[in-house]
Amino acid sequence: MLEVIDLECVRGDRRLFTGLSFELNPGELLHLHGHNGSGKTTLMRAVCGLIYPTAGKVLWKGEESRRLGDDFNRDLVYVGHKNGIKDDLNGSENLRIASVLDGVPISEQQAWEALAKLGLRGHEDLPTRVLSQGQKRRVSLARLLVHRAPLWILDEPFTALDSAAVELLQSVIREHVERGGMVILTTHQEVSLTRGHERQLRLGWKEDGDV
Amino acid sequence: MFESFLVVVRRDLTLAMRRRSDVFSTLFFFVIVVSLFPLGIGPELNTLRLIAPGVVWVAALLASMLALERLFATDFDDGTLEQMLLAPQPMFIMVLAKVTAHWLVTGVPLVLMAPLLGLQYDLNTEALGVLLVSLLLGTPALSLIGAIGAALTIGLRGGGVLVSLLVLPLCIPVLIFGAGAVEANISGLGEQGHLSMMGAILVISLLLAPLATTAALRVSAE
Numbered sequence: 001m002l003e004v005i006d007l008e009c010v011r012g013d014r015r016l017f018t019g020l021s022f023e024l025n026p027g028e029l030l031h032l033h034g035h036n037g038s039g040k041t042t043l044m045r046a047v048c049g050l051i052y053p054t055a056g057k058v059l060w061k062g063e064e065s066r067r068l069g070d071d072f073n074r075d076l077v078y079v080g081h082k083n084g085i086k087d088d089l090n091g092s093e094n095l096r097i098a099s100v101l102d103g104v105p106i107s108e109q110q111a112w113e114a115l116a117k118l119g120l121r122g123h124e125d126l127p128t129r130v131l132s133q134g135q136k137r138r139v140s141l142a143r144l145l146v147h148r149a150p151l152w153i154l155d156e157p158f159t160a161l162d163s164a165a166v167e168l169l170q171s172v173i174r175e176h177v178e179r180g181g182m183v184i185l186t187t188h189q190e191v192s193l194t195r196g197h198e199r200q201l202r203l204g205w206k207e208d209g210d211v
Numbered sequence: 212m213f214e215s216f217l218v219v220v221r222r223d224l225t226l227a228m229r230r231r232s233d234v235f236s237t238l239f240f241f242v243i244v245v246s247l248f249p250l251g252i253g254p255e256l257n258t259l260r261l262i263a264p265g266v267v268w269v270a271a272l273l274a275s276m277l278a279l280e281r282l283f284a285t286d287f288d289d290g291t292l293e294q295m296l297l298a299p300q301p302m303f304i305m306v307l308a309k310v311t312a313h314w315l316v317t318g319v320p321l322v323l324m325a326p327l328l329g330l331q332y333d334l335n336t337e338a339l340g341v342l343l344v345s346l347l348l349g350t351p352a353l354s355l356i357g358a359i360g361a362a363l364t365i366g367l368r369g370g371g372v373l374v375s376l377l378v379l380p381l382c383i384p385v386l387i388f389g390a391g392a393v394e395a396n397i398s399g400l401g402e403q404g405h406l407s408m409m410g411a412i413l414v415i416s417l418l419l420a421p422l423a424t425t426a427a428l429r430v431s432a433e
Binding site: 080 | 219301433
C-alpha cells in the first residue's frame, strides 16, 4: 500500500503543491488530472524518488520509501516522458537489458513474445532509431508486460499511440488493477479505465492539495 | 549484482561498436596531438626525449576529456539514466560498469597506441614499457575522476567545456606521477615510487569516485 503524507514540492520559486496526501490500496488506480504545469509529473517523480520533495514523505507498506531504497524500487515500474530505450539497440535488446536491471531477467523468447503482443512483430531486430514515435513508445511499454512489480507509475503512457495500442494498453492496465496491482497515471485523453476502482486527483493552484 | 554489472558493460560496448566514430575520434585526437610536437619542434632528439613523457601524458589527459561529455549525457537524454536510478541495483555498481566500459573504449586504445607514438620521441624500450604501465594505471583513474564531472554537468548547455574545467585540476596528481614515472626511468632514478603512487591513486578513486558520481547523478537527474 502506498501512502503519501503532506507532500510539498517547489520547482524554481513556484510551490506546485503543498500538504498533499492520498493513499492507494491494492487494486486501485489513481488518475491524476491537472492543466499543463500543475505538477503532475513532479508529483509522480517525487513518489518514485527521482525528486526530493521539499516536505512530506512517501510510505510504501508502512515504511518510508527512501529508506527502503532498492526494496521499493523492486516493486515499482516508472514509465516517464522519455522512453528509456537506446536508439542503437533493437527492441528485444532494450527489453532484455531493462529486465536484468529490474531484477527479473527474461529470455530472448519472452522478449519477442512481449514485443509481438504490442504489435511489433517483424520489428524486434531493428534498431529502435528507425522506428516511429508510437513504435518506440510500444517498446518502452513492453516492460509492463514482463515486469511483475505491483506499483505502476505511468506518465502520459498514451502519447503517440494509435487507437489500437491505446485499447491494448487500457486492457493491460485493467488486468493489472484487477490482479491487485496499483497504478498512478496521467493522461489528457479520454480513456475508459477500470470502473469502480478508479480514483481521481486534481492538481491546480486554486485547489492546492484538493483530493 | 554482478550480472547487472556485466549487462551494463556489454550494453555500452555494443553501443560503442555501433557508433564507432566516437571511439576513433578520441584515439585520432591523441595520435595527432602527440605527432604534432615532433613536427613543430624539429628533429632534435635530445629535446624530444626530454619532453616525451609530458607531451604523451598531457595528450592522453585531453583525449580522455574529449570523450567524457558523452558518458552520461546520452543516457540522460533518452531516459535510460532515470531507469537505472530506479532499478533495484546498487547505483555504485552501475556507475562502475559505465566507467569500465568507457575506459575499455577510450582508455585502452590510448594505452596500446602510446608505445608506438613514443618511438617518434626516441624513447628506448624500457622507457616505452614504463610509459605503457603508467598509462595503464593512470587512464582508469582519469575515467573515474572524469565521471564525477560528467555526472555534474549532464543537462547543462556547453557542458563539455565545463567538464574539462572541473576535472582537469583534479587530474593533476595523475599527470605528475604518470609523466614523472617515465622521466624517472629515463634519468635512471627508477620508476617504482611513481608507479606505486599511481596504483594508490587508482585504488582510492576506484573506491570514492563512483560514490561521488552517484550522488552527482541523483542531483542532476532531478
